[in-house]
Amino acid sequence: MGLAPDIVELLARARADLRMGVPVILCDGESSVIVLAAETLDRGRMADMIALAGTPVVAITMRRAETLKARAYDGDLARVRLPEGADLAWVRAIADPADDLIAPMKGPLTTERDGNANLHRLALKLSKSARLLPAALMAEVKDGHAFATTHGLTLISHAMALPHLAGRSPLHPVVSARLPMDVSEAGRLHVYRPQDGGEEHYAIEIGRPARDRPVLARLHSA
Secondary structure, three states, X not given: OOOOOOHHHHHHHHHHHHHHOOOEEEEEOOEEEEEEEHHHOOHHHHHHHHXXXXXXEEEEEHHHHHHOXXXXXXXXXXXXXXXXXXXXXXXXXXXXXXXXXXXXXXXXXXXXXXXXXXXXXXXHHHHHHOOOOOEEEEEEEOOHHHHXXXXXXXXXXXXXXHHHHOOOOOEEEEEEEEOOOOOOOOOEEEEEEEOOOOOOEEEEEOOOOOOOOOOEEEOOOO
């Protein structure tokens, strides 16, 4: 095992970056994009992304696009062009349905129909796995590897990341201990941790079952 992080560890780092509002770089062959989670986006980094060459887009799910009356040419997602003069509030309104009744008018919206959407699809999967709204502000960069190195950003390969985002990370037992309760003096608390650095999961073993058939009651994740 080398000192460099593997893809599971890089994905955990990328999730943490997105939750903090730090951009990540996604690459697929010669194509590279810079990604910022819409939910944690701030004005400074949004301005920096707009200053890059090209037109940024907000990637959203097909369901969200249907709500906003935007055309989802990519089938399962839409790439909404950032209009001139759009601010942070506009991006948040596109991403978050919470205030749709307060600010219903957001369009008309123009969506991209040409080009490959694989990296946009990966960005939405990564945002979901980070427990963020499935929406991301994205822009193309010419050399993702060089850009990531220059700015100290996490670089994720599409081919390496996709299999790890397709399903749930297996849970590994961390610790268990007795937990006497009113309903069971022989109760036990079990703690499990996913391999990908996600939230820990807790389960309570209750009653006096046979040792080969424990009864578990799952609690909410931490």
